[in-house]
Amino acid sequence: FIDGDDWVDIDQYQAILDSAEQNQADIVFFGYVREDLEIGVARNVGLESVVGLDPAVLNSQLIAEMVGPSYLPSPFKGQEMLGAAPRRLFRQAFLLENQLRFPDEPLLEDSPFALQSHMAAKNVSFNSVKPYHYRMNSESMTWKRRSGLFNQYKRLFQLIKDIISGATITYSDDADAQRYVSYEALQRRLNAWFIRFAAHSALINSMQANYTTSSTNRMAAVRIILDDPLVRQCVKESDLEDGSISDRLILFLIKHRIMPLTVCFYHWYARRLSSSSNLKR
Incomplete structure (x- = not known):
């Protein structure tokens, strides 16, 4: 999934594909490069700190951080675009088997889709590669001021609430992971x-x-x-x-x-x- 404003480094996706095949992953979650077009600054947002950690525990922590902030420690705390679909590679059969679809929402539609996907996934892989280049643009829909914003957020709240109310989350038996989700x-x-x-x-x-x-x-x-x-x-x-x-x-x-x-x-x-x-x- 790629937004029209952004671009990708195709060569780096081979490492992600290799990771997906090696780990038989339903989802591979990876880093990205944040580019501010107006001031000409780029910032790397990687996952170097999580490589080698228990992926089941990491998935629980990522699910929790996608829902909202907490005082609990997390390697994903404060990181942006956790719910963005372009930060992921999905196994197509996994999406079809679980009938995962984007909701018909004009705002942050990636978030519920990504959340449901991680809740349904049996195997999530984490990769420090940063192939996706997210281009910030104040003229894009994401950054424009708009009417009806609060009501859109309220609809998103209810959508996420319904998801976490009815979810059966796949995670390890680790007690620390369970307290997150x-x-x-x-x-x-x-x-x-x-x-x-x-x-x-x-x-x-x-x-x-x-x-x-x-x-x-x-x-x-x-x-x-x-x-x-x-x-x-x-x-x-x-x-x-x-x-x-x-x-x-x-x-x-x-x-x-x-x-x-x-x-x-x-x-x-x-x-x-x-x-x-x-x-x-």
Whole structure:
């Protein structure tokens, strides 16, 4: 699976194919190169730290990190594009046997597909090769500000919730692996994702200087997000209290709904993002 904006180093895929055949893998997960076209900077995102570790335990940790953040240690913590389909090579028969399909969603449709795939896989291989070149572009659909973003995130939350509720996950008997992928642990991670990334991104989106609406409407959009029943539910049960300083700050703002402080922070943060060449949120 390759996005139209990106490119691949075909020669490096031979190493991935060799790994897949050697390990009889359903999925091979590998690194990538992140290229920022606007400032001409490339960054390697590899998996050197996980090569040689138990792949069943790694798969459990990867599943958990794809669902959402937690205080538990993980070699994938903080790494981007964990749910991106282009970071994987899939065995075609495995996809067909498990009837794995992309959902009909306009946003982050890779994530539920990748999550279901790793939950169904009996054998996942991890490779440090970086054949995929992801090209960041502020004009692409991924980075454009858009209306209806929050509702799209809510649909994605429900889709992921349904997946983890009905999943039978293939993992080792390792107790450490199991604590990553219990239903309760995954639900807390999903709640944390909804606050830390979905609600946070929607608040940024509502305050962006180039977002085509009035300031009154932006304020109303902030209130809608903060008062949303799903947001109120998620702030009660997540692991963000044990997260980083930025995690705890975002949780505090969204949990306590102090409008002047929240609006001031997100107005500043949106302006900072707009004036920066770094698009990472």
